[in-house]
Amino acid sequence: MALRPIVKLPDPRLRQRSEPVGPVNDELRALVRDMLETMYDAPGVGLAAIQVGVPKRLIVVDVGKTSEDREPIVLLDPEITWASEETRVHEEGCLSIPDYYEEVERPERIGFRYRDLDGGTVESEADGLLATCVQHEIDHINGVLFIDHLSKLKRDRVVKKFAKAAKREGDGP
Ligand code: K1U
Ligand code: ZN
Numbered sequence: 001m002a003l004r005p006i007v008k009l010p011d012p013r014l015r016q017r018s019e020p021v022g023p024v025n026d027e028l029r030a031l032v033r034d035m036l037e038t039m040y041d042a043p044g045v046g047l048a049a050i051q052v053g054v055p056k057r058l059i060v061v062d063v064g065k066t067s068e069d070r071e072p073i074v075l076l077d078p079e080i081t082w083a084s085e086e087t088r089v090h091e092e093g094c095l096s097i098p099d100y101y102e103e104v105e106r107p108e109r110i111g112f113r114y115r116d117l118d119g120g121t122v123e124s125e126a127d128g129l130l131a132t133c134v135q136h137e138i139d140h141i142n143g144v145l146f147i148d149h150l151s152k153l154k155r156d157r158v159v160k161k162f163a164k165a166a167k168r169e170g171d172g173p
Helices: 026-041 128-141 152-171
Strands: 046-048 058-061 073-083 087-092 102-107 109-115 121-127
Touching (some): 026 058, 058 128, 073 128, 102 128, 109 128
Antiparallel strands (some): 058 073
16 A cells, blocks of 8 residues: 555646546455545645546545544545535535635535446435535545635635746746
């Protein structure tokens, strides 16, 4: 297992639409193991493959409260099948936009479908943090970031800040 570096804003890979996962093989299982290790190490409650530079429609999620309480979910080619009209505001962060948190309004409950690593199709429903997290991660595989749900003013401000920081790091010795 290995920690993989997390792609950060303004890396253009974060804006690409990821491709279907394809067959489950040893390479994919190794990627899933690395993504889980990287997510727990960060720490985070979700991670999309594109955040470690792999443009596949693969996400991992674990909203368990403690490390004794781990319940990872691995979702291949996930799709939202329905969304409630009721919305919920939750403070979101993103491992690709470190140390920046803002409230985002999304549907409170969702239905979603995905393939699991055993080749089965799973139909599921979620509310609370799991619903928020699955929507945040599915956005990632479509090239959408949580800052796209904010006002243009806030989004432009954060993009500018991260672009400046990336330039500074590039300019360094
Ligand atoms: O996709 C990501 O960048 C991961 C992101 C997911 C997420 C967070 C909050 C709401 C929706 C989706 C994170 O995990 S950011 C870190 C974080 O929220 C967290 C870290 C440690 C404990 C609990 C939460
Ligand atoms: Zn994110």
